[in-house]
Amino acid sequence: MYLRHSTVRKDGKTHVYWRLVRSVRVGSRVRQETVATLGELDAGGRARARALASELTGGGRQGELFEDPEPAVGSVRVRLDRVRLERGRRFGDVWLGWTLWCALRFHEVLERWMPRGDEAVPWPTVAAVLAVARLCEPSSELHIAEDWYRTTALEDLLGLPVERINEDRLYRALDKLLVHKDELEKQIRSRLGELFQVTYDLLLYDVTSTYFEGLAHGNELVRRGHSRDRRSDCTQVCIALVVTREGLPLGYEIFAGNCTDVTTVQQIIAAMEAKHGTADRIWVMDRGMVSEENLVWLRQGGRRYLVGTPKSELKRWQQRLVEQQGWEALRDGIEVKLCPSPEGQETFILCRSRARREKERAMHQRFADRIREALRTLERRLEHARQPVPVQQLERQLGRLLERNSRAAAGFEIQLNPAPELRAGVRLRWRERAEWLEWTQHAEGCYILRTNVTDWTPQELWRTYIQLTEAEAAFRIHKSDLSIRPIWHQKPERIKAHILVCFLAYVLWKTLEKWQERAGLGNSPRTILHELRRIQSADVVLPTEDGRELRLRCVVRPDRAQASILQRLGLELPQRLKPPQTVEM
Numbered sequence: 173m174y175l176r177h178s179t180v181r182k183d184g185k186t187h188v189y190w191r192l193v194r195s196v197r198v199g200s201r202v203r204q205e206t207v208a209t210l211g212e213l214d215a216g217g218r219a220r221a222r223a224l225a226s227e228l229t230g231g232g233r234q235g236e237l238f239e240d241p242e243p244a245v246g247s248v249r250v251r252l253d254r255v256r257l258e259r260g261r262r263f264g265d266v267w268l269g270w271t272l273w274c275a276l277r278f279h280e281v282l283e284r285w286m287p288r289g290d291e292a293v294p295w296p297t298v299a300a301v302l303a304v305a306r307l308c309e310p311s312s313e314l315h316i317a318e319d320w321y322r323t324t325a326l327e328d329l330l331g332l333p334v335e336r337i338n339e340d341r342l343y344r345a346l347d348k349l350l351v352h353k354d355e356l357e358k359q360i361r362s363r364l365g366e367l368f369q370v371t372y373d374l375l376l377y378d379v380t381s382t383y384f385e386g387l388a389h390g391n392e393l394v395r396r397g398h399s400r401d402r403r404s405d406c407t408q409v410c411i412a413l414v415v416t417r418e419g420l421p422l423g424y425e426i427f428a429g430n431c432t433d434v435t436t437v438q439q440i441i442a443a444m445e446a447k448h449g450t451a452d453r454i455w456v457m458d459r460g461m462v463s464e465e466n467l468v469w470l471r472q473g474g475r476r477y478l479v480g481t482p483k484s485e486l487k488r489w490q491q492r493l494v495e496q497q498g499w500e501a502l503r504d505g506i507e508v509k510l511c512p513s514p515e516g517q518e519t520f521i522l523c524r525s526r527a528r529r530e531k532e533r534a535m536h537q538r539f540a541d542r543i544r545e546a547l548r549t550l551e552r553r554l555e556h557a558r559q560p561v562p563v564q565q566l567e568r569q570l571g572r573l574l575e576r577n578s579r580a581a582a583g584f585e586i587q588l589n590p591a592p593e594l595r596a597g598v599r600l601r602w603r604e605r606a607e608w609l610e611w612t613q614h615a616e617g618c619y620i621l622r623t624n625v626t627d628w629t630p631q632e633l634w635r636t637y638i639q640l641t642e643a644e645a646a647f648r649i650h651k652s653d654l655s656i657r658p659i660w661h662q663k664p665e666r667i668k669a670h671i672l673v674c675f676l677a678y679v680l681w682k683t684l685e686k687w688q689e690r691a692g693l694g695n696s697p698r699t700i701l702h703e704l705r706r707i708q709s710a711d712v713v714l715p716t717e718d719g720r721e722l723r724l725r726c727v728v729r730p731d732r733a734q735a736s737i738l739q740r741l742g743l744e745l746p747q748r749l750k751p752p753q754t755v756e757m
Contacts (some may be wrong), residue, residue: 224687225742225743227366227367228272228367229271229275229743230275251714251715251717254715255712255713255714255715256713257711259710259711259725260710261323261327261709261710263709263728264706264730264745265308265702266304266325266329267325267704267707268684268700268701269303269304271743272683273300275367276363277363278300278359279300281355281359282296282299285355286348292336293336293341298342300330301316301332301342302349302673303673303676304326304680306654306655306673306676307680308324308701310653311655313339313342316342317337317339317341317342321337328725328750346665346669346670346673347669349673350668350669353668356672357423360422360423367683370418372416372453373451373452373454374636375414375415375422375444376414376640377413377440377441377643378412378643379410379411379427379436380400380410380413380650381397381400381401381409381411381429382408382657382659383403384407384409384659385406386660388662388667391662391663392428393409393426393427394409394428394429396429397429397430406658409426409427409428409671410431410436411424411425411426411671412427412436413643414444415646416642417636418642419642419643420682420686422448423443423447424671426668432460433458434460434461434462436461437457437461437463438466441455441475452476453476455475455477456478456637456639458480459480459482461479462480462481462482471517471624476624477623478622478623481520481620485520485622486615486618486619486620489511489620492522493618499524500630500631502635505527506523506634507524508522508523508631508633509521509522509630510630518623518624521620521621521622521633521634523620523621524617524619526617528617528619530617531617539580539581540583540584542576542580543574543577543583544604547584550569550600553596554600555594555596557594557595557596558595559596560596561598563588566588566600567588570588582608583605583608584604584605586600587600587602588600588601621633621634621637653681681697685697687741691742693737693740693741703733704734707728708727708728709749710725712724727746
């Protein structure tokens, strides 16, 4: 494990960026693998990281979880030949997850909302187990109860014995947690605003779907619909997520699996305004949310928006698109042109991207080549056929061909004409439409944005819309890193609670991401969790000469890579955990 640096010259300044790397053997070769990106390692960045760490952890470690540092008085003779280690457990990642949970004050507010009753285990503690497990090792409640929990040090951190964690208790905790969804969203908004100075003046909104294993009979939310996971064979639900421009979550809603994106807009915006007020915000949405009805509704309510538009909208602005005057270069390969609407209520932003044009041109060319080759093959087959070919069969074949290559289908005009001189009885005639080719050359790489925001520059509008990738990234994290799919629950309330736990884990994820960014550690929380999970806690068993056994519950000293990460985050591992209450004889 060692440090490497790279030098970058930008705007007349020289920046030196450091990476923590390790050598990994792959077959007969050795390659360098980046453990963490440490940034410029400047004093200012370290100071900001320490300040944020102090805010997250409350200025110090939680003393009640760890052993009193005062040394014990007296001495005892130990049999060194019988000293051993027992009870090795994962510590680093779950300790960090619990630190994030407490930093967002979830435990504090849940204890207030779910006061202790007759239950053997406090529900806020079980809720923490669910969220930390989803962050560190996403799995089912059964896996948590039977395997995962006993392999971690959460028993020591939470004071919750392994014997008290079972599948039934975890399921009931889901039910208890779900009723506080709205209050949790308000807590998230408040706490993230305090930690990262979030203003919530601009909100990004997108919809995805997640599929089920099982039929979930009787559940009105579970339906078949357009699957973003390409699992049309499975039922699903749709999830609408609202995040800030930095990808920090504000809230979400669940819709039936067969709903279309455009039908969710009014409901989700009304729900967010009911929870967080009707402040002057700008809503940023993709073209799937756009309809004239929704835009009229937004304007009537005095709301501001920036949305994508369907590709067909380009035809309306064909003349302005072809004109070479009026384009403003934002950066290399990106140009925009403002086009006020005739009514004066909106502005349309024509955008064209060189990279996107090259990509779309290659796609059109590939699909067009496929259609040409298939049509020529069919033409030859009909000319050399030895018996009549049904026209209906040919029509179905041509329909499948155009459907598979739909991006170039409009560029061809195809006819099937009677041909008594041929044994097939039909002749294929086709031509390429020159007008379509001419239009695509102008339209490739172009798209249109639509807004009623009047006081922003073209560059601000374009950059803001591009930030929709933060919402798309949130869905990728939910699906890949937090394993929100597939859903195995069948009951409606359990399904909603499962999604809520995934949402809370995403809040922990984004908090860690912002924390490590400020510490100069890149933006990959999974890398941090993977490194720290190798830090274990263990019992050092010291047999004494008088027949007793003393146990010291210790945390393994981190290696250089782990120590560097902790130092950058401004964290300090505890050296000792609370010892067991009894001394074995």
